[in-house]
Amino acid sequence: MKNRIETSVLGGIVLLLSFCSAGIQAQSAAPAGASAAIISGQDSSNDLSVVIGKSVLVDFAQPVKRVAIGLSEIAEATAINPNEIMVNGKQPGQTSLIVWNASGDRQFFNITVRRSIFEVNDRLDAIRRELAAELPGQSVKVSSENGAIFLRGTVKDLNSSERAVQIASTALTTKSEGVQNGVPKAGASGGIVNLLYVDVPAPEKQILLKVRFASIDRSKAKSLGANLFDLGLGNAVGGITTGQFTAPVIAGGSSSSSGVSSSGYSASISNELNGLFYFPGLKAGADLQALETNGVAEVLAEPNLVAANGQQASFLAGGEYPFPVAQGGSGGTSITVQWKEYGVRLTFIPTITPRGTIRLQVSPEVSSLDTADSVEVDGYEVPALTVRRVKTEAELANGQTMVIGGLLDNRETESFSKVPFLGDIPVLGKFFQSMSRSRTNTELIVSITPELIDPIPAGVAPPELKYPVKFMKPNSDVPMHQPDGAVAPQPVPPTSMPIEKLIESMKPQKSLENDDSNKSAPSSN
Numbered sequence: 001m002k003n004r005i006e007t008s009v010l011g012g013i014v015l016l017l018s019f020c021s022a023g024i025q026a027q028s029a030a031p032a033g034a035s036a037a038i039i040s041g042q043d044s045s046n047d048l049s050v051v052i053g054k055s056v057l058v059d060f061a062q063p064v065k066r067v068a069i070g071l072s073e074i075a076e077a078t079a080i081n082p083n084e085i086m087v088n089g090k091q092p093g094q095t096s097l098i099v100w101n102a103s104g105d106r107q108f109f110n111i112t113v114r115r116s117i118f119e120v121n122d123r124l125d126a127i128r129r130e131l132a133a134e135l136p137g138q139s140v141k142v143s144s145e146n147g148a149i150f151l152r153g154t155v156k157d158l159n160s161s162e163r164a165v166q167i168a169s170t171a172l173t174t175k176s177e178g179v180q181n182g183v184p185k186a187g188a189s190g191g192i193v194n195l196l197y198v199d200v201p202a203p204e205k206q207i208l209l210k211v212r213f214a215s216i217d218r219s220k221a222k223s224l225g226a227n228l229f230d231l232g233l234g235n236a237v238g239g240i241t242t243g244q245f246t247a248p249v250i251a252g253g254s255s256s257s258s259g260v261s262s263s264g265y266s267a268s269i270s271n272e273l274n275g276l277f278y279f280p281g282l283k284a285g286a287d288l289q290a291l292e293t294n295g296v297a298e299v300l301a302e303p304n305l306v307a308a309n310g311q312q313a314s315f316l317a318g319g320e321y322p323f324p325v326a327q328g329g330s331g332g333t334s335i336t337v338q339w340k341e342y343g344v345r346l347t348f349i350p351t352i353t354p355r356g357t358i359r360l361q362v363s364p365e366v367s368s369l370d371t372a373d374s375v376e377v378d379g380y381e382v383p384a385l386t387v388r389r390v391k392t393e394a395e396l397a398n399g400q401t402m403v404i405g406g407l408l409d410n411r412e413t414e415s416f417s418k419v420p421f422l423g424d425i426p427v428l429g430k431f432f433q434s435m436s437r438s439r440t441n442t443e444l445i446v447s448i449t450p451e452l453i454d455p456i457p458a459g460v461a462p463p464e465l466k467y468p469v470k471f472m473k474p475n476s477d478v479p480m481h482q483p484d485g486a487v488a489p490q491p492v493p494p495t496s497m498p499i500e501k502l503i504e505s506m507k508p509q510k511s512l513e514n515d516d517s518n519k520s521a522p523s524s525n
Contacts, residue, residue, distance in 0.1 A: 048097065048111045050075065050089035052119075058085045058109070062101040070095035075111050089113040092147065120144055123171045130167045135160050140196065142168065154197040154496050161196050161499050168192050197496040204309045207350040207358060210449040211315075213301040215366050215388075218294075218441040225289045225434025231265045232283035239267075242417045242434035245289055289434070301344040306453070309352045310508070318343010321369065324380040335380070342367040342385055350450060358398065358450040363391040366444060388444050401449040409442040 050056050063082040069075060074093040078086045087097065090113065097109035124142050127149070131140045138160060139153040149168050155161050169192055227247040229239035241247035248267040269276070269287060278285035307313035320339040327334050348362040366388045373384035390404055418424075419432040456462055 066100040205452040221438040227287040365389040
């Protein structure tokens, strides 16, 4: 009979569960109500506590027929004799033990396996030693409760806080204890609770970007041509043109106040060139074009922009022009107006690197209206845009200068036309030829100099513009001041704050949005 009961107990179902928690020494004691529960035939629940590596014995008044434990990674149950079971603690956690006696009654046990208090203290002492060595002079306190490690105290910066968390995570050595690849797992029962305070950092340096735009446009044009006309020389009337310039219009039977006439024939000149010759005795004339022009246009802007570390800043010196857009609908075509920006624009994002240098993402642009390439949209003449744009990223030390966008644009356009045969006659053939040549030279240079600056201290007068003439007198001689005449109290900044509050304050703010940019305004057609 004894052998049969032991065989039934050893053949019971054994299951396992992993759970991370700090523990205390369990006491070996049989539940007082075990026998009564089995005799009465009712289910009951009892608590058992055991330390890792220790055992507890459970005695029963009636022989045990079968035993089942929840998770074998937490604990294991072994039958010593028909009325006695030994429970061994293996890993921290909780599980259940169910025991059936010979009459079929059941009894439930809640088993809690805890760490030894000496093992927990050894781990915490090791963490304290590493924190003292890595973060000297910074007060970091370490405690443990229910498998979680709590960090309290004050550190000087976020980097020290992150290192403290990494050092404390070494106490969680296995994945079952809430660590995976050296990082506490989300949702683990144990883990690191960061309650550290961080010293409020000093204000970051501001970045001043000095930009110089220099755009020089040079143009040179040369044109040469002639229109010949005859009002009766050799009893002939007519003219010769190369077609490049508008020729005089010859009409007979009347004279014209806007031209010349002979024997009832007149030549109306609608496009006077820079040379007009008429010989009354010969009844012939010539309309000549021999012109050379030079032009220079210069655009210069010197914006100075200040931006915080990692924040975007932009600058625009120019304007907006209406751009009509035709949109179809059930009621017909309607015209909406979109505003397009043009001028000298600069957009940049500065970032201070750990080396003390400034990394710049910069995009300068110079654009201007071009009426020569304009288009017509539903009766509206829309000018084109001539754009020169550069986008680059560079790293500079404080005060260094880089030159970008040294763009050269050289263009030459030449056209030549002549009257066949007559244009090939030496010397005289020049009167039967026309030539037009234009050259343009454009150069754009952008120089950028970043500097780290501090704001102007309180009480120091800011710089003001120097006006060429004195401005109008103020309406009142009373200087501006607060209504009560008192100085507003200045807020006292805290010396330290919780780490989560500091991280929240360092998150990038919402960027500005230009609500008026590219808005469409409906217009009736």
